[in-house]
Amino acid sequence: MATTEVPAQVGTRRWWALGAVAAGQLMVGIDLTIVNIALPSMQQDLGLSDPSRQWVITLFALGYGGFLLLGGRMSDLIGRRRALLVGLTGFALSSALGGAAANGAMLLAGRGLQGVFGALLTPAVLATLAAAFPSPAERGKAFGIYGAVMGSASGLGVLAGGVLTEYLDWRWSMYVNLPIAALAAAGVLYAVPAVQRASVRVDVLGALLATVGLMALVLGFARAESDGWGAAATYAPLAAGVALLAAFLAVQARVKSPLLPLRIVTNRKRGGSYLAVFSLAIGMFAALFFLTFYLQTVRHYSPIRAGLGFLPLTVGLMVGVRAVSRLLAQASVRTLICPGLLTIAAGLALLGLLRSDSNYWLQIMPVFLLVGLGTGWVLVAANSTATLGAGSDSAVAGAMVMTSQQVGASLGTALLSTVAGTVAAHSDVVHGFNVAGVGAAGFLCVAAVAVYWVLSERSPDHSRWKLPSRSTRL
Template sequence: MTSTPGTANPPAATATAPDPRRWWALAAVATGQLMVGIDMTIMNIALPSLQRSLHLSDPDRAWVITVYALGYGGLLLLGGRLSDLAGRRRALLAGLAGFALASALGGAAAGLPALLAARALQGAFGALLTPSVLATLAATFATPAERGRAFGIYGVVMGSSSGLGVVLGGVLTDYLDWRWCMFVNVPIAVAAGAGVLYAVRPVPRAPGVRVDVTGAVLATAGLMALVLGFARAEPDGWGAGTTVASLAAGIVLLAMFAFTETRVAVPLLPPRVVLDRRRGGSYLAVLGLSAGMFAALFFLTFYLQNVLHYSPVRAGLAFLPLTAGLMAGVRAVSPLLMRARVRSLLVPGLAVVAAGLALLGTVRTDSGYWTHVLPVFLLIGLGTGWVLVTANSTATLGAGADTAAAGAAVMTSQQIGASLGTALLSTVAGTAAAAHLRAHPGKVPEAAVHGFGVASLGAAACLGAMAVVVFLITGPHGAQRE
């Protein structure tokens, strides 16, 4: 990887007075991103109720989650380029309006086809919105102190959205109806859109922006195939034809995409973005973090409801310490963003998440929430906040015209990591649980928890190894913030 040192105070930024509405702009775009993040998990707890309401089979039920991940993860890179093409403000408004409309259609869906179409549209408009959010933050907050605070707040929002989605999904499903897990996005999008109209200034479209059609087709198809393969691996098995074909197609298409990007004048994802040592290490850190974090959240959702017998609302509230840990991590790392080496920020964050996964690996059926589960949430939240703030700030620092694409690559890494972690570690957990059940017939809860423990310890080891790789990639040359 080559090195491109970042600049804490770009000349253009220091010559321009700060926008007096910049904190309102942060509130608006963070609210929009919170909505997108919540929808990654809000339907999880609602699935049993939804399945009964629409008379779905188990495979059909799984597609409600998968199709959102396909639309969002597959279109993020294209969304970054469309943000440049249309302009950040227009892309924000289009993303919010489209997400609200898709949510209303999903809430009113009378059957599976309409619901899946709505979920796919949610993912697509979310993929347009997210790169514009990051580009807006990078352009609005250029001074080191304010940049650290702004990305710290954004990191709390993005990192806590999954846990808040579980809480909100449980409350809405218990006290209203699963459809409100979709309808709730409409007022959130309206509030965020009003904030964007008030606080985000229109900016001229970047000159010379064109859509790399070949790259867009290859990247979108490749990412969708990869996400689909990971999503189907857990229910269908890694050896199933759909899983193998999807993963193979994804790898081939993304390899073709990488080759194409070195041959076109205006690439969808310029190679210089990924080959920068700081950004490359950040993307890898987010990939590993997301794999471990989302698998842990999946395991803990099952553990709280099926082993400790928590209600959906109580299980959702049990996730709140995750947000407390996130806020602590963000508060600790934000002042260091412009002063410390990238690797000295990313590596400790990954190590803390690995420690949380290792602790999760020791949980048993008779473990208590306060002595075992709560510390897991705090550690994973602390490390997640630490890594996400660092990665998002690093990816967009000094990126110039590549800001939207660089920010989209962070979220693409997160989405692929989440899909990979959930699929791979669920398979490991299922295999270990089956072996335990054969050795101890009738011990179903014990077998499930044993499987989660094996998978969590394996994830902790992998994340520790990834921390070493990130350390090597991001330093010593070019790793210092200047």
């Protein structure tokens, strides 16, 4: 028998709580990209082989993507406040382990543990926001700030990685998390109340199936980038991941206390939000991946200059967040999310015009602005909608947002990198980016139509999912 939180009353320190959890999530978000810039220095200093170098990125993604659903339920079981503190402390200690690495094994262990503790932290962040800001007006502002943090983290990670690597040492790309975690933990202790918890059973089998299945999917997508889609190292984990997640869904329909209550994903508005974030991640992360390589490899920008080049992404995102935060209480979800997806598609389509000598201000900056604008627009609406009215399932509902984003990012980077690489093999690198960018834009246009239909009042809503009469305890 374990425990889960009963929704807490709104605290008077909720804005301090927002600052604390936003800082914690910013730390996790930055870490998704900061190591990309420091990776060459890491490899040289620790003598990593090329295959080992890839695992520095992959292990973080495996831990984070694989454990998000379990992290969401653990947040319910041990309490949001405790989950935040454990996540922040564990992430900081894992970062210290990676920063102090004397060899590749220590670095890889630190990166994997960072992902696991990040997966505990993120759902607790979303659940805290959902509980602290129930009123529509304040909820829009709170999730607007959170959306700005999430969306700007990638660009800030690139910039911070460049500055720290060039002027200090690659180890500071890991150590920088320690003061951030300490400040965030102090804020949690001050502003996030401990609440009474009620009894609930733990779905152990569901946790195992979901965790291993998601890890297998992320691993398969990561291997597709290095080994190709036809390699056994790619399709074997992908097939295993699909099979395990199918078994997971079957188990969730039968147990009395599921890890992921199916009413969460079958709810029309939440389902549309998850689809939107999944689609956004495919396009956004692929765009960031291509532009990082373009600026540094084709245009030969220094890490710092490349990081500065990403700043318009943050500007566009802030504009999108500010606009949608004001509309959140009045407009329907689909009128907010779908234009955001189409705005990202417009930015990706501009990648089709990219040339090796393109002018930054006229041809590259608009891509960042549009992708940032659409990302801020979608993330605020999707995160708010996914956790709205979820009650004791808030952490798991929030975890599904990040799971959708992580799987979408892994799939998009792997798939579109393959497209770009195949085209480049018969032409050049920039033309590969052109084709992949236009392809991603087309996908997002289709996704916008699909999301519009899912969020339509006329589409079926299966939120009142009923368990089979043979429900049993596992």
